[in-house]
Amino acid sequence: MSENSTDQFFKSTVLGHPAGLFVLFFTEMWERFSFYGMRSLLILFLTASFTDGGWEWTRENASALFGSYVGLVYLSTMLGGYFADKIIGFRWAVVVGAVLMTLGHASMAIETQFSIYLGLVLLVFGNGFFKPNMTSIISEMYKDRPEKKDGAYTLFYMGVNAGAFFGILLCGYLGEKVGWSYGFGLAGIFMFFGMLQFWLSQNIFGDIGLKPTAESKAKSEALDTDKRNPFTKIELAVILICSVLGLLWIINDPASKISGGTVNIFGFLGDNGNNIAIVSALILFLILLVVRLMKYSQITREKLIAVTFFAFLTIFFWAIFEQSPNSLTIFANDYTNRVLDGNWSTFFLIINSLITVVPLAIITWVLYLLFKQTFKNYAVANLILSASFIMVWTIAIWMLIKDFYTAGFVTLSDATLEALKIDKVTEAITEVPATWFSTLNSLFIISLAPLFSKWWESKYNPSANMKYGIGMFLLALGMACVAFGAMGIAPGAKTASVSMIWLILVYLFHTMGELCISPVGLSYVSKLVPARMIAFMFGVWYLAVAIGMKGAGKFGENIDAIANEHGLSYFFWMLTIISLAVGIFSIAMTPVIKKLMHGVR
Template identity: 45%
Template sequence: MNQIEERLEPHLNKLGASNKTVFGHPAALFVLFFTEMWERFSYYGMRALLTVFLVSEISKGGWGWTNAEAMGLYGWYTSLVYATPLIGGMIADKLTGFKKAILIGALLMTLGHASMALEGFDANFFYIGLGLMILGNGMFKPNISSMVGQLYPDTSSKKDAGYTIFYMGINAGAFLGSLLCGYLGEKIGWHYGFGLAGVFMFFGMLQFYFGQKIFGVIGNNPKNDVPEVTKLQDEVEEVIEEEPIPANVVKDRLFVVAVLMIASIFFFLAFEQAGGSLSIFAKDYTQRVLEGNTATTFKWIDAILTIFPIAVVTFVLFSLAKKIFKEYPLTIFFTSISFLSIAVLGLWKVQREFTALETEVTVSWFQILNAFFIVMFASAFSKVWEKYWNPSGPIKFALGLFLVGFSFVVVAYGASDIPQGAVAGAVRVSMLWLVLAYFFQTMGELCLSPVGLSYVSKLSPKKLIGLIFGFWFLASAISNKLAGMMGGMIDKISQEYSLSTFFLIIAIMPMAVALILVLMNPMLKKKMHGIN
């Protein structure tokens, strides 16, 4: 523990934040871990279904939209999901505080999923649900990320590791949501998949509500704090910053944040093809009906992929429960109930697939790969950054951009056997290409996304951190809209050139930006003024 952390600890105790630790990190981090996990369960569970639902035939319960139409709605929805955090961050900074904003957002998203589950009765419920999801995410997303940053001083070597652990929670939720909501939606009924996502968002809201005191005054309403608390918060800021930061340093650091935000647009433009063009590729051009030994092997792999992550995150829950159950029993109770439900659903899914006469891989199954690889490799990346190799933020970003670009080189090579203008379903290629692509995308994501959250927290002025996080997600909004526009061109480009050409175009952009960041690295490191 360095001197700043030693001087900060008494102030955190006075603020009422728990000093208990789990795996060497604040126990409060893991309350945020599970809250974010269930929110990501709801979001990615719905995202796994959205495009496939829209393009599926009306006879199969879908809406029968064209690929371009579906990608248009997908682009608008995902972009607005990431644009509203700018407003949500401002509301939390000025009015509600982070805690209330998170609870408001969770409630809105729960209602949104409930509305989407009613789409079979009236199509308007579907659009109302999307709207509630967009508003709820705006209140939730930037503020929970901000609270993670406040658990650590900027100089702590554990801050990047803490964000990586938090990111593992994000992807545990993404994995389980894509797996179970996608399976229910495609195999049983679309409204079951949409509705299941809302059930676990509700659980996440309850476990956070009953665990709020573990944060002390971190995340409280800035307008309603009593003078003594406000004074203590100011003292904590003084300890962290040591002295007022010169204006030119603030300007330089915000310049670095801006550069990283722009770079992230090109990363997520490619990465967000997962719910768009890559889903279309999986549906129309990937061999998903398996037979014989291949089918048996897949069933066992799918069973392991279903059960193992549930077991890993349950172990994390058990470790947290040992530390905080006495003080926060309802938080542990609701999280435990939700995990028991998940375990039952997972075992039901495995049993159903083993007894099925035909093995058909769902389109949404491929989206679990990214989250599974995150859960498997997040802790390894965390240890690498802490103990072995910890390059600057721009270099980590460049590596992430290169890897996500390379993932589309892999898909382009796999699609090279599909002739120009091939009719959907006429030619299908091996699942292996998508599996490899998601692996390289995940390695890139681990280099960029959690590191980006950490650097936004470290480089931003404390009083504007919610707003700056809002801008970070605004950059993601731009990238998601561009991703939808790009994905909507899949039919046109594949007809005029080839499907392989379409994916190569996507690959080139992030790889070019990676080279630019490597060249800018010395200048950006200087402008960070000691933040590493």
């Protein structure tokens, strides 16, 4: 084994992968718990009436703020990637990000106007430090095992979605049924647990992610034979202009709408000032991108072009996929029949119990496997992780007891109700929370990720373009389902009682599409990009995701205008057609992109 070999990490494995992967698995799980738990509540909180504790915003304003927040979350990863690469290392970046996010969730739990905005700002910067550097550690860990990367990222993505599932389920339930502060606050508690577990287990990563030193930088440069191309002063100036215009636009877009035009940074450019600013920034960025690509050696340049192509497709994927916490949540809240009785009530309670307990049991089993390999050396970290799981089990069981009592299936004494902090009910009812449907995405990923991981490692592994094409077709199929279900809703209708089956089908097909695109996209970046650029290029990748996220917000802003004029179904058919077109384009480009990838699978 060579001095720089990463085979050392495969001496102690869990499910065929290094134990360190599962330390990252659980750290990321708690971070995603907090992120998705809060995000599932944001639109509902902003649009809820004052009497329900919300801010009573219009859907347009709520979608504008949501799109800018999520876009900034992914945009900030470029900053976090740079600091990790050049100054503090991957590990410290993860810890700094986790601390900022813990403070952000705590701030949101206070629920004042200032604290909500402060919390969103802290979450933006926290995610920027945290997110790109987790994937960078995985990339380094699998440096000498490239054939295992797709499987590793898919398993890691399973941890991401385990956190998302429990975050949406528990934070969403507490936020909707108990109080917004409880949902926001719970998210911060588990982010804190994730940070402690990572910090106390960090030695399992060997030298990966340590603070860069002069010696490590020199060693990295010696191993890297690719031509270096430092930015010129003109290029740096263009980057600065693009960054300033982009940041001002993404902040000004919701600010100008929420303030009714009182705040408008680009007002001096006229009514289309916002559009002029962002189009100018995009044109300058594209020119800079072309200039930079021409400076690299042919093979490196062509691989980077391939990454850019996949990043371009990713924009469309996320702009449509991220209707989940936006237009699809609105559809669930206002247009879906969520009240169940009789046999359907019984069926839902049983299914909800199973999808809560079974995934939690599976993740607990993975935790047990990790304990067997690491408890001796990382006992405190494992005990903290155990404590967090005990809390999750406690909250989940309390939720299920409350649901069965509210539906009239169990009887609880007044003393028990008081002990469990459950309000007494006079009429039995089962109402599915609007946020519950978003958990289906994570549930399906937990169930299907191992199958897709095996597919990617088999001889039937599709090409990169085919994976993207299949993913977009599945995205289109999901949108077609909800478009068909909404066909009976008249233009301008504010409420309806559409069957829940359409939303369930949407999340099933969208999940399979996500498994074809999101985790394998990260894997391709790690395979195609030179080692010294890996963290920064993950940041660039998340820039594409940020554009897609803001695009999702822009789509969501127009749902009312389109629904009032053409009907809600028309809105979802539009997204179906866009998905189909992008999928066809991806497959058609297969010969070109395959050549640019130079044999990388």
